[in-house]
Amino acid sequence: MPQINIVTKRERFKLIFFFSIIILAFVGLSSMPRVSIPLLLGYVIFLIVYPAVPTLEKLGINRTGSIWIVFSSLIFFSIYPFVKIVPTVTAEIENVQYYLPKIEKYVTKKYEETRIEVREKTSFEIGDKYFFQALDWVRKTSTNILLNVPKILASFLEWVFFIPLIIFFLLKDGKSFKRGILRLTPNSIFERFYFLSHQFNKKLGDYIFAKFVEASIVGITITSGLLILNVRFALLFGLLAAVTNIIPYVGPVVGFIPALLFSLAEYGSGTTLGAIIILYVVANAIDIAIVFPILVSKVVDLHPLTVVVSVILGSQWLGMIGMVISIPFAAALKLIAQEVYKEIYQE
Amino acid sequence: MSYEEEINKNIQENKKLPEKLEISVLRYFWQSNPLIGKTKDSIPRFLRNIDVLNNFSENELRILAKFLHLRKFQPGEVIFKQGDLGVGFYLLYSGYADIIVESNEEDENGRLDSKHILTLEKSDYFGELALLQEISIRNASAVSRQGCELLGLFKPDIEELINHHPVIAAKLLQSVSLIVANRLFSLTREVQELKYKLSALEKEQDAAD
Numbered sequence: 001m002p003q004i005n006i007v008t009k010r011e012r013f014k015l016i017f018f019f020s021i022i023i024l025a026f027v028g029l030s031s032m033p034r035v036s037i038p039l040l041l042g043y044v045i046f047l048i049v050y051p052a053v054p055t056l057e058k059l060g061i062n063r064t065g066s067i068w069i070v071f072s073s074l075i076f077f078s079i080y081p082f083v084k085i086v087p088t089v090t091a092e093i094e095n096v097q098y099y100l101p102k103i104e105k106y107v108t109k110k111y112e113e114t115r116i117e118v119r120e121k122t123s124f125e126i127g128d129k130y131f132f133q134a135l136d137w138v139r140k141t142s143t144n145i146l147l148n149v150p151k152i153l154a155s156f157l158e159w160v161f162f163i164p165l166i167i168f169f170l171l172k173d174g175k176s177f178k179r180g181i182l183r184l185t186p187n188s189i190f191e192r193f194y195f196l197s198h199q200f201n202k203k204l205g206d207y208i209f210a211k212f213v214e215a216s217i218v219g220i221t222i223t224s225g226l227l228i229l230n231v232r233f234a235l236l237f238g239l240l241a242a243v244t245n246i247i248p249y250v251g252p253v254v255g256f257i258p259a260l261l262f263s264l265a266e267y268g269s270g271t272t273l274g275a276i277i278i279l280y281v282v283a284n285a286i287d288i289a290i291v292f293p294i295l296v297s298k299v300v301d302l303h304p305l306t307v308v309v310s311v312i313l314g315s316q317w318l319g320m321i322g323m324v325i326s327i328p329f330a331a332a333l334k335l336i337a338q339e340v341y342k343e344i345y346q347e
Numbered sequence: 348m349s350y351e352e353e354i355n356k357n358i359q360e361n362k363k364l365p366e367k368l369e370i371s372v373l374r375y376f377w378q379s380n381p382l383i384g385k386t387k388d389s390i391p392r393f394l395r396n397i398d399v400l401n402n403f404s405e406n407e408l409r410i411l412a413k414f415l416h417l418r419k420f421q422p423g424e425v426i427f428k429q430g431d432l433g434v435g436f437y438l439l440y441s442g443y444a445d446i447i448v449e450s451n452e453e454d455e456n457g458r459l460d461s462k463h464i465l466t467l468e469k470s471d472y473f474g475e476l477a478l479l480q481e482i483s484i485r486n487a488s489a490v491s492r493q494g495c496e497l498l499g500l501f502k503p504d505i506e507e508l509i510n511h512h513p514v515i516a517a518k519l520l521q522s523v524s525l526i527v528a529n530r531l532f533s534l535t536r537e538v539q540e541l542k543y544k545l546s547a548l549e550k551e552q553d554a555a556d
Contacts, residue, residue, distance in 0.1 A: 010421060054510040063511075179416075187418060191427065191501065195434045198503035342432075 014186040042166030106265035200332040210295035420491035433477035442495025
């Protein structure tokens, strides 16, 4: 009878070596955010642009040619936003600081009015300790962000050179890099590892592509709406709505608050405010009713609570990028957990 | 038989090679010659000899070879286990592999009884159902005998082939379907024969009664 030797000594050594490399890579990357953040960002952009490569290949262009076309168009189409939008956004962010005292004054005044009204009607005195604490926090945070704009821009400049390099090499050598990792994978886990990592990459790619399209639709709708309404900082609010849209459930609300406060302070509670509210509601309704069910929900199948918890954990770990990757990451973890569950309980 | 064929046969049969080939320095320089892509050239050449791939052109075989994963297995090492989720189809590049079926009955030691079905040799293939089924459970175990080298093709590779080289993917799936169809045909014939034997036995029993 042939002897079935499940895990040989050599195989055990290979398994230990393989998992040590993976753990070391994770620890190394998470302890070096200056490298890992542009790497992750490069990877995210790579996942967005990569589907264009096979499409071009199908048109008869060879792989190297397709990669060069995709990369050159990416650079070409990013130059315009960099040259045009970045200075505008920076100038607008700097202009915001002149509007901040106005908004603060408006919020304080409104709070004071509400306090007096509540006292007159119910003779209950609302404490203002928490209000001023919150106001102070908002003031400090926004000043902090404004003061950090040059610093963010400096790291942005570093990224401008670093990220295209990462994208180019991922496009060019991603395949051989993947094969290198697969060559190291021990036989006993090869099939499962290959299949799961492929599913993970696919989920991440599909999710990021879907989210990118979704955020762009929301951003463009809001920017054009605000431009039509002739609202100041239309581009900034549109960009903010697009970026916060990435965060599920709370994102759209967070993206709306600054625009709401600004329009209340600047235009008062008139028709402009009504129009802005309608615009945000319509943009988010389009997102929730049309874009999300078609694009995103097909990719991730998670409980809303899992989504919220993973976003919080992601933001704590890697900030904004953590928020973006937390959901596909959670979806992938679910996939792995299901596999492990099957392995343990199905025998 | 040419000298090369003779040496290849000796290697396959694990026989001792002539001494002049055991000169390690000479072998080192021969193998490190950058113009000799050992696996790069030999995999398409190997694929050429597989009958179900005869609808592929030379260039298509070269492209297909880039998607295959060369995996080395130690003697007695499990390639996959019965009941595992399978995602790959394997071609035997060198060595031998045993196909073993474990029955649900336990022997006197409380271990599952396993039965050796067949031994596969160079150019044989197995696990093709994993490429076609959505969830494929391996219905036998495969174990390397005296060590073997396999060329594996997995579901993600098929997806990539469909995206990048749809013609090659179509030809490959045609070949895999051919393998499955051939197996199904022989199975149907076997079932027919068994049915015939069974009815003959029943008739005999009826006559005896």
